[in-house]
Amino acid sequence: MSNSTKLVLDFDNTENAFSVLSNSELKQSAWLFGMMKNATLVNLGSRATMLALKFRLPITWAIKRTIYEQFCGGSTLKECVPDIDKMAKYGVTTMLDYGTEGKQTESDFNKTMRFTNDSILFAEQNETVQVVVVKLTGLMEFRLLEKLQNGERLNPREQKFYETGLKRIDSICRLASEKGVQIYIDAEESWIQDPVDNIALDMMRQYNKEKAIVFNTYQMYRHDRLAFLKKCVSMAKAEQFIMAAKVVRGAYIDKERARAKNKGYPSPIQPNKATTDKDYNEAMLFCVENYEFISVCAATHNAESSLLLANKMEEEGIPRNHPHFTFCQLYGMSDNLTFNLSKAGFTASKYLVYGPVKDVLPYLVRRAQENSSVTGEVGRELGMIKKEIKRRGI
Numbered sequence: 001m002s003n004s005t006k007l008v009l010d011f012d013n014t015e016n017a018f019s020v021l022s023n024s025e026l027k028q029s030a031w032l033f034g035m036m037k038n039a040t041l042v043n044l045g046s047r048a049t050m051l052a053l054k055f056r057l058p059i060t061w062a063i064k065r066t067i068y069e070q071f072c073g074g075s076t077l078k079e080c081v082p083d084i085d086k087m088a089k090y091g092v093t094t095m096l097d098y099g100t101e102g103k104q105t106e107s108d109f110n111k112t113m114r115f116t117n118d119s120i121l122f123a124e125q126n127e128t129v130q131v132v133v134v135k136l137t138g139l140m141e142f143r144l145l146e147k148l149q150n151g152e153r154l155n156p157r158e159q160k161f162y163e164t165g166l167k168r169i170d171s172i173c174r175l176a177s178e179k180g181v182q183i184y185i186d187a188e189e190s191w192i193q194d195p196v197d198n199i200a201l202d203m204m205r206q207y208n209k210e211k212a213i214v215f216n217t218y219q220m221y222r223h224d225r226l227a228f229l230k231k232c233v234s235m236a237k238a239e240q241f242i243m244a245a246k247v248v249r250g251a252y253i254d255k256e257r258a259r260a261k262n263k264g265y266p267s268p269i270q271p272n273k274a275t276t277d278k279d280y281n282e283a284m285l286f287c288v289e290n291y292e293f294i295s296v297c298a299a300t301h302n303a304e305s306s307l308l309l310a311n312k313m314e315e316e317g318i319p320r321n322h323p324h325f326t327f328c329q330l331y332g333m334s335d336n337l338t339f340n341l342s343k344a345g346f347t348a349s350k351y352l353v354y355g356p357v358k359d360v361l362p363y364l365v366r367r368a369q370e371n372s373s374v375t376g377e378v379g380r381e382l383g384m385i386k387k388e389i390k391r392r393g394i
Ligand SMILES: Cc1cc2nc3c(=O)[nH]c(=O)nc-3n(C[C@H](O)[C@H](O)[C@H](O)COP(=O)(O)OP(=O)(O)OC[C@H]3O[C@@H](n4cnc5c(N)ncnc54)[C@H](O)[C@@H]3O)c2cc1C
Pocket: 185, 186, 187, 188, 217, 219, 221, 248, 249, 250, 251, 252, 253, 269, 270, 271, 272, 273, 274, 276, 299, 300, 301, 302, 328, 329, 330, 351, 376, 377, 378
C-alpha cells in the first residue's frame, strides 16, 4: 500500500467515541469498568449473583442499574428504543439479539422464535436496525446438534424435534428475507458447529440468491476456519449465492481447550494469540479481495484488525458505505471504534442484547469476565473513559 492512500482513523479520539454518553453516564461507566478490573471481585460477584437469582433474592434492580445498563438495551424491544435512537443520531446502526441462552424445552424454543420474529418486524419498521441475531441452540436442543456432529443416528422422537427446530430456523430466515432484514447466526462450541454450519449454508443457498440475508459466523481462533471460510466462498461462487460471514476471533477458548484436554483430542484452537490475529487479519484481506461474492461483518474490538480492513477497502477504492462491509462491536464496549468508524463514513454497528435480567445473565457474566482481563484491547476501555472524563473536565 502506498503511504498516500493510507487512511487516517483516530481510534483514540475520545470526543467522538463517547459523544453519545452524558457526563453522568460516562462516570457510571468509569465506575463499572473500574470494578470489573478486579478479577477476584468479578468471579465472586458472578457466582453470588447467579445464586441470588436462583434463590429469588431481590437483586434484579441492582443488576439493572449497573452492569445491565452498560451492556444491554432493555427487557423489551420498546425499552431498547432510546438507545437505538441515540446511536442512530451518530450514524450507528443496531443489531438486535434476544439474549436468552441455555434453554432446553420446546416451549422455550418456540418463545425464542416468537421473540426473534418480533425483532424482525421491529427492524422492518426501524431504518437503523438492519440485523437480528440468533443462536441455533436457542431454537433446538444442543444435544441433538452434538449427536449429529458425532455421526450418531437420531431416534424417531429426536428426529421429529430436529425437524421442528429446522422449521423454526427456516421460518425466521423466510420472514427476514420477506422483510429485507439480515439474520446473523452466532458461532458456538466446536463440538456442535458442523451441523450449525450446514444449516447456515443451507439457509444461505435458499435466501442469499440476490442479496446477503443470512450470515454464518467464522471463529478465527480455530486453526481450520480460514480455510473453511475460503471453501465457503468457492461454494458460493460455484452455486451462485452470496456468501455472508460475520468474522470473530471466538468466545469459548477456555472451554474448548479444557474439553480437548479432558477427552484427549487435539485442540481446535490456534497455538497462540498471534496466530489467531494472523488468520483474522488474513480473513479481512481475503474478504476485500473477494468482495463481490462475500458480504462481511468484522465483529471485533481489535483496533488493528478494524484499521486493516478500513485501509484495505480504501486502497481498493471500495466505497466506505459499501453494503458488503460492516464493522460491529458489542453495545457498551469499544465505542472508540464504532463511533470513529461511523464518523469516517463506514457502516458501524452495535450488537444490542435485550431480554429479562435473569435470561441475559450468562451474557453479562461473560462481559464482566472478559473485561476483568487486563490484557488486550478491552483493557484499554477504562483508560479511554478516564481520558474523556479529563478532556471534559468533569
Ligand atoms: C459483534 C460481535 C459478535 C460476536 N459474535 C460471536 C459469536 O457468534 N461467536 C463467538 O464465539 N464469539 C462472538 N463474539 C466474541 C468474539 O469471538 C471475541 O471473543 C471477542 O470479540 C474478543 O475478540 P476481539 O477480536 O474483539 O479482540 P482481541 O481482544 O484482540 O482478541 C481476544 C480474542 O483472541 C483470542 N485469543 C486470546 N488469547 C488467545 C490465545 N492464547 N490463543 C489463541 N487465541 C487467543 C480469543 O478468541 C479472544 O476472545 C462476538 C463479538 C462481537 C464484537
